[in-house]
Amino acid sequence: MAFSVMPILMLGLVLVGLFDILSNYESNKCEMTYMYEYPEYLPVPLSENVTKSFPRYNLYLYAEGRYARQSTNFKLTGVPVLFIPGNAGSHKQVRSLGSVALKKAQHLRTPFHFNYFAVDLNEELTGMFGAILSEQTEFVHRCIMKILSMYRKAEAPPKSVILVGHSVGGIIARGLFTLPDFDPSMVNTIITQATPHQSPVVNADQYMADFYNTVNQFWQDGMSSGRLSHVTIASTGGAHRDYLVRAGLTSLKGIIPETNAVSAVTSAIPKVWLSTDHLAIVWCKQLVLATKRALFDIIDPKTRQVTTDVKHRMQVFRHHFLHHPGSKSFSLTSVQSAIPPGDKWVELTDEIWELTEPRNKDVTNYMFPIDKESGRDTFVAATNIVEDSWVYLCQEEGGQRCKEGLDMSSRSQLSPPLYSGHKVVHLHLASYRSFSHVVVSVPKSSKPVKLQTQFYNGTEKAQELEVPHVMSFTIQKVIEVEVPNNTMFYNISVVGLQEVYHAFTANLISDCEDNDMTKMHMHIPWLKEDVYSVSQASGDGKLSMRLQSGKLVDESTNPELRLYLNPKCNYKVQVWVNFVEVLGQLIRFHGIVLPAFAVTIILMVLSYQIRTLGRGQPCPSFSEAQAAFCKPYRVAPLVNLFSLLISYQGARLMYLSLNIPLPDSEVMKARGTWFNAMPILFYFFASAICTMVSAALFGGVTMIGHCMVWFGKKPADPEEMARKAPHPAALFVISGAFLAVASQFSGALAFALVLALYFGKTCRLYANTITLKNCLNLQNDKKKPGPLADAEDTFHLQYTILYLIWFMSMLYMPSVVFWGKNLNFEYRLPADPALYTAAAMSACFAFLYPLQGCNLRKRRSVVWLSWFVYISAILACMFCMVALYRTPYFILGAFVVVAFCHRMV
Secondary structure, rough: OOOHHHOOOOOOOOHHHHHHHHHOOOOOOOOOOOOOEEEEEEEEEOOOHHHOOOOOOEEEEEEEHHHHOOOOOOOOEEEEEEEEOOOOOOOOHHHHHHHHHHHHHHHHHHOEEEEEEEEEEOOOOOOOHHHHHHHHHHHHHHHHHHHHHHHOOOOOOOOOEEHHHHHHHHHHHHHHHOOOOOHHHHHOOOEEEEEOOOOOOOOOHHHHHHHHHHHHHHHHHHHHOOOOOOOOEEEEEEEEHOOOHHHHOOOOOOOOOOOEEEEEEOOOOOOOOOOOOOOOOHHHHHHHHHHHHHHHOEHHHOOOOOOHHHHHHHHHHHHHHHHOOOOOOOOOOOEEEOOOOOOOOEEEOOOEEEEEEEEOOOOOEEEEEOOOOOOOOOOEEEEEOOOOOEEEEEOOOOOOOOOEEEOOHHHOOOOOOOOOOOOOEEEHHHHHHHEEEEEEEEEEEEOOOEEEEEEEOOOOEEEEEEEEOOOOOOOOEEEEOOOOOOOOOOEEEOOOOOOOOOEEEEEEEEEOOOOOOOEEEEOOOEEEEEEEEEEOOOOOEEEEEEEEOOOOOOOOOOOOEEEEOOOOOOOEEEEOOOOOHHHHHHHHHHOOOOOOOHHHHHHHHHHHHHHHHHHHOOOHHHHHHHHOOOOOHOHHHOOOOOOOOHOOHHHHHHOOOOOOOOOOHHHHHOOOOOOOOHHHHHHHHHHHHHHHHHHHHHHHHHHHHHHHHHOOOOOOOOOHHHHOOOOOHHHHHHHHHHHHHHHOOOHHHHHHHHHHHHHHHHHHHHHHHHHHOOOOOOOOOOOOHHHHHHHHHHHHHHHHHHHHHHHHHHOOOHHHHHHHHHHOOOOOOOOOOHHHHHHHHHHHHHHOOOOOOHHHOOOOHHHHHHHHHHHHHHHHHHHHHOOHHHHHHHHHHHHHHHHHHHHHH
């Protein structure tokens, strides 16, 4: 009974985690981008050589209205921008960026405008089929050369093209630089949207793995040597709504230094502050506007093209994507000498002070004296003042005026909600001891003005909160933090929120109803992935505290929960473990390891079945073998032990000298996603999934098997079936046919044919088994197995082999989809990740297809060889958790062992 309940329980936990990923996020708050004229996609004529080399792809120029009519001759004078769609993406996704850029240029009457191009990559599955990435990259290269050639007669022809890549399109944009004939000067600015830079979401084939490794290594070397120092990149991720590409993968950390790249999540980007799904990120108005502001600000007014000043471009990107002080426009100046304007000066000595005015008739400067002896070393102010310059440090001249001052407004930071104009500044006064006052300048305003200020001691308004471990016995414990009275800002350092599977809920409770604009802000130091919770009315506020990227080993800081409060109210914070979100985090970050553990379990079943037959015992069914042999302690400790050994410097150097890839546990450690309990936990999850998938597959086999029985198929014992089996020469002919299909069409198609033939054989074996069971004169004899026992042994063994073939076929399914979609262009895949494995499978087929369980019975050599299958299972777990494309090699290794067992008979 325990074995029947456990898979259901584990599968239930997996489904709860999956449900959390697909549903537990904020509602879609993206505003639509509207057009006022009909969009047109003008096909750009390409050379005959390019058209013949890339018949599936095209290049378009986006236009609308009068601009479309003016652009039909392709005599362009603007700033070229090329949009590269991602996995199954369309060139029409450029519409939002192109339309907003056109309308913004017309509205501002700028002396320049943008020409938006888009490549049509046939909506191919580049996220699952990496064999076409190189081809698409080369086509984009040809398009860039074509685009630049269209400006030769322009007054100020551009020398570079801005690239905007969505999803895998972003990695294609970076992949351009790896081409031997690509001129790096043709691109100096790249914007990527929901692009998995760190690694592919699913490492489905060797081509994708090689492409990513080549691109990332090239950029690391290029930045170190200075070859790519002229390129700047802004990468944006979609936060929790994007369940296809999690935000941590969009980070450029470790690939490109911060001097040339910014990485941010939409929930933290100023004037965006929301989560977008994978498709909405290209049309979400808030993000589109932030992107367009950045692109307009990097244009050099003299050349009317992208500035070649790398520092200027990076300052613009940081301004719009990381740190926006709330200024009306971008400015290169930061802290500068300035004296507040106006003649009205008011000195205040309150530690906490608040101003609420429906309108302000005159410019008023409020002076707050700095008490250097009190220990209050920080000044915080929150306001909705719209002026660019509003907070200063000054040295009093006498008569309540400043003789010198510093404009500190650039140190402020815009704060949600959107369109509120709220901004916050924290001034650490210990660095400015020569000044006597902080001055807040409130301008004339016909709109309500709100201002809150406080001097505070950084140590008194902060504390550490150690949250319980999600796998400890205190998981149900609710931790409370009492916020001191008269507090406008309070900072809680969350100790213990360091693993990606950790998830907590913070609840802010107040004793009064006036909680207007009370905020909780979770700040993550190692990536711009902050999230906010704003209370705009009475009531409590809740915030989900969970990471979107792994905390690296060298990162010593903790996440911070920053509270902006009404000082007239009393607050407390409750924090507890959110178990449902824990499951969601586990599946979000580690769900990709489930196939590797599933293959491990199936191979362990095959190993046990072969070993049992070799000892002369009946071959157990899949479920019986899984229950008897597939225990987590046979896998998880070995994975952890090997990971521990390889962490020692000496063992690691010896291992690397063998030129063998590191186990995937090391890859996950480098990303900050590994934890020691992961192998045993996901072994249970994978075991439940294997059980359910096996039940579905077995149901299909039994249904068709019963149909065969109903059609009156005559039963045959194994000896008779062996006599009627295809001649070995015929099996080799069939294997040759499969090999021909793999070499001339698609390896994945050959796998599909093998699966279909094997499925039919397994159904016939089951039909023969149940027919023999219905014969009353057939009884199983433990001492001398009869025809029924032989038939059952053969069926159970072949069923497990069918399961493994089905798994490999599913892994290569994107190849079949790509091949079928492009039959109009060519019958053969340009690059086939399944070619060599299909060839090996074709060779194994001739030996596996006639395999019978009775032939392996009571053979000591079979018992010894079964351990090689078990070793393959363990290696599959160690090396395929991330590199999913390696799993067929370990399955085929097991098939070779089984085929060898058959040949030894």
